[in-house]
Amino acid sequence: MSPPESRLFQAAVMQSWNAIVITDADLAAGCRVQIANPAFCAMTGYSPDELHGRPLTMLQGPETDPAVIAELRACLKEARFFEGTAINYRKDGSTYVVRWNITPVRDDDGVLTHFISVQRDISESVRAEREIRLLARALDAASDPILVTDARERIIFANTAFAAVTGYAPEELLGKTPALFRSGKHDTAFYADLRESLARGADFRATFINQRRDGSLYHAEQSISPIYDEKGRVTHYVSVSKDISERVDMEQALRHAATxxxxxxxxxxxxxxxxxxxxxxxxxxxxxxxxxxxxxxxxxxxxxxxxxxxxxxxxxxxxxxxxxxxxxxxxxxxxxxxxxxxxxxxxxxxxxxxxxxxxxxxxxxxxxxxxxxxxxxxxxxxxxxxxxxxxxxxxxxxxxxxxxxxxxxxxxxxxxxx
Missing domain, CATH: 3.30.70.270 (Reverse transcriptase/Diguanylate cyclase domain)
Structure with missing residues (x-):
């Protein structure tokens, strides 16, 4: 490699947004750090001097998945490419979730000399995914029927309570539209009011007479709200409802008895x-x-x-x-x-x-x-x-x-x- 190419390589490694660390290939010594770029030092909390010559096992701890580490060692031993995710520990003892890949490096004679690892702290995205999964579980556990559609009114989520009320399995509803539940009991003015309310960003609340999968009807107190992105564009609609069929039947029975x-x-x-x-x-x-x-x-x-x-x-x-x-x-x-x-x-x-x-x-x-x-x-x-x-x-x-x-x-x- 010519001096200009070497300088370019060094600049690329040191200025990379991703964390990059290069170790030797001495598996017995734990593959000691040779070069760590600033992004890697910022991610781990260690300075280059504190990292140099030390094995990356120093970043592991109680929450690091042993199965991932075992797979990593097997790949390093066989000089194979490795990709994985694990929990590592910073210098201050705090944890972070890292996604990394390791590539073996050989010299001109084909001898394994180093490993280069490109890493990224994905803690925030993992936390966001966990929050989304938690929210999905919470919505699914809610006793009231909940339905979420995209901006084109295609169903992307229906909780267990909604499935129980309508008789449809959640997977049957994905990609469909709420028109599936229309009973024919509402006139065009009703749906015009619904669309007009949502178009001006207001919630629409009404008692719907909906149709179940078996063709039977039920009454639902329903609230439909638009969801916006950071630019103010509608991305989804969420509907929260309550089956009031029993109450309606009772009211009708009382009204019938009175009249x-x-x-x-x-x-x-x-x-x-x-x-x-x-x-x-x-x-x-x-x-x-x-x-x-x-x-x-x-x-x-x-x-x-x-x-x-x-x-x-x-x-x-x-x-x-x-x-x-x-x-x-x-x-x-x-x-x-x-x-x-x-x-x-x-x-x-x-x-x-x-x-x-x-x-x-x-x-x-x-x-x-x-x-x-x-x-x-x-x-x-x-x-x-x-x-x-x-x-x-x-x-x-x-x-x-x-x-x-x-x-x-x-x-x-x-x-x-x-």
Missing amino acids: RDTLTGLYNRRYGEHLIEDALTRADTSGEPLTLLVCDIDHFKRINDGFGHPTGDQVLRDTARILSQSVRSRDAVIRWGGEEFVILLDACPRGPAVELAERIRLRIHQHRHVEVGQVSLSIGLATRMPGESMEALIGRADAALYEAKRSGRNRLALAPLP
Whole structure:
């Protein structure tokens, strides 16, 4: 090697950002340090003089992995390239994680003369990896379902709780998007709000109705947040949710109990009065007509007395079913009490209401009960007059019902027009 090349080699070694140390090849003496560059001295805390002539075993300690050292010695003995990671000790006794490779050096005659080792302190990256693994374990151990996606909404992490709620194994979800859980229960406005919130950097919180792997639905209180890098760019989204299906089911059960008749499943009278009052308020604002039907099963006492109350209850349930199937989706069928029903025909003028009432009467009469046979229904109809109260409207429909009864039953009677 020419003097210029030698100087260049020396400069490259001494100015290298990586720690470089050159030892002799005397394995019996432990391969003593010949040259240590400034980066190596800074990493170990030793000066060049303190290192020179001493074996690098001085950097080992209790936490140094014996298996790595055994592999290192085997490679040195066979003059093979070595690469490994271990815990070393600085002069002050502190530890660091070093990643290093060792290359045997031979002279022109092929005789092994030295080993050159290029080393790097990877303590910070190892610590960061450990923290990431710890965070991943913590997220996985969390009781609430957690989902993380990249900026393109592809799933990169789902914890055990999320997998348990959705029925998907975590590995099944990787690379998919949260669209996998859409149930079809949310409209486009819901998802537009979600995207608008995330686009302006705000969290999005809502109750989602999601679909599990088996197709069943569940309710989740869910919070979705964007994650930014140091330049303010969105890199990921994290979703934390809570399965509230049990709570929703309980609330729905309580709401059903508060608004529904236990025997027929129709609206009960208390809630029915509330529906009628709301309809009257809307009618006052919109000016649309509103019609009320009051229906009564004819000779119901005879059914109870002759066939027993269980049969009477079945007649009530069958009647409720036919009434519900006969009205429009916007109408409300109410069990008013006993064998009496009220039907609220919202935004329905007198003419169409009469046609609907007649269809109902005929369907009831055409239906044959297993034990009772034919059952008939008497109906009173009243279309609301401007400003008329609920009590007055029901009173007129009730009077029409009694007229239908008095006229022979199984008929429709209309409240007189003003």
